[in-house]
Amino acid sequence: MNFLRPSIQSKSISTIQTLKRTFTQTSRLHNSTDTRRQLAGKHCIITGASRGIGAEIARRFAREGARCLLIGRNESLLEHVKEGLEKAEGGEHRVLVGDIGDGEFWALLKKEKHVDILVNVAGITHYSPLFVTSPSLLEEVVRTNLVGTMMACRTVGRNMMAVKGGCIINVASLLGVKGGRGSAAYAASKAGVIGLTRALASELGEKNVRVNVLVPGYIETDMTEAMTPEARSEALNSVPLKRFGQAAEIADAAVFLAANQYANNCVLNLDGGLSAT
Ligand SMILES: NC(=O)c1ccc[n+]([C@@H]2O[C@H](COP(=O)([O-])OP(=O)(O)OC[C@H]3O[C@@H](n4cnc5c(N)ncnc54)[C@H](OP(=O)(O)O)[C@@H]3O)[C@@H](O)[C@H]2O)c1
Numbered sequence: 001m002n003f004l005r006p007s008i009q010s011k012s013i014s015t016i017q018t019l020k021r022t023f024t025q026t027s028r029l030h031n032s033t034d035t036r037r038q039l040a041g042k043h044c045i046i047t048g049a050s051r052g053i054g055a056e057i058a059r060r061f062a063r064e065g066a067r068c069l070l071i072g073r074n075e076s077l078l079e080h081v082k083e084g085l086e087k088a089e090g091g092e093h094r095v096l097v098g099d100i101g102d103g104e105f106w107a108l109l110k111k112e113k114h115v116d117i118l119v120n121v122a123g124i125t126h127y128s129p130l131f132v133t134s135p136s137l138l139e140e141v142v143r144t145n146l147v148g149t150m151m152a153c154r155t156v157g158r159n160m161m162a163v164k165g166g167c168i169i170n171v172a173s174l175l176g177v178k179g180g181r182g183s184a185a186y187a188a189s190k191a192g193v194i195g196l197t198r199a200l201a202s203e204l205g206e207k208n209v210r211v212n213v214l215v216p217g218y219i220e221t222d223m224t225e226a227m228t229p230e231a232r233s234e235a236l237n238s239v240p241l242k243r244f245g246q247a248a249e250i251a252d253a254a255v256f257l258a259a260n261q262y263a264n265n266c267v268l269n270l271d272g273g274l275s276a277t
Helices: 006-035 052-063 075-089 103-111 135-162 184-205 229-238 247-259
Strands: 043-047 067-072 094-097 117-120 166-171 209-216 267-270
Touching: 043 052, 043 135, 052 067, 052 075, 052 117, 052 247, 067 075, 075 094, 103 135, 117 135, 135 166, 135 184, 135 209, 166 184, 166 247, 184 209, 184 267, 209 247, 247 267
Parallel strands: 043 067, 043 117, 067 094, 117 166, 166 209, 209 267
Antiparallel strands: none
């Protein structure tokens, strides 16, 4: 049964045709947006790219058309990630083996003159109260997480400033904001990464180098795999969304920070709401 007056009916037919046309055009537009690669031709350096969040960021960046230089200490894992990128996405990617906490390692990176995006993911953790953590472990955590990130920003950021453009994404942790039992050195190092990001967003911003930081809560990787079952279930219970995040969800946020040209000094929580508790 038709309830429309003839004039409205004919109008509605033409409206439907217009809508159909608009829909087709819009879907074409969406399709072209979907297939547009947001990081096409960008040269990226990703530390900690052999596993976990860093490997996932590399996969996502490659899917967006970036060429990646993958850094870590384990050559076979890095090669495995690189082969995966080349198989899935094509493109040329490279591997560099080294310890990011070693100042001499960064001297090797001085020759990378045209880096569009640096993602500082590499990090280590510990689960022990300050007074029973060895001084050498305390030092190693701060050297890797904070000094390593600072050295990376210093070396690669200098080259980015020289060409007046670039983007640095650091990876901190919610523990750096909230603290947490048994994470003294880790929390201190990650609080330092947030402070470093804020200082650099101001120092490098005027040279068109954007600096942002991701602040994840608990994410499913080897790092959370190492938690005791008790610690894991306590942590899961404390997250409002009642699950840990996925590395792919962090990688999505990294693409956003890399692509959004007004993002500078973003401190982006991805913690399932844990920071609100
Ligand atoms: N997973 C979480 O719940 C979580 C939460 C908040 C923040 N984060 C942060 O996110 C980042 C990635 O964590 P993840 O969970 O992916 O950890 P993961 O699976 O343990 O991976 C750590 C990565 O860092 C690399 N790495 C560690 N020390 C290094 C060094 N001295 N030099 C070069 N590479 C080094 C490791 O590579 P090799 O071992 O091969 O060298 C590996 O690729 C870390 O900074 C972590 O603090 C993680």
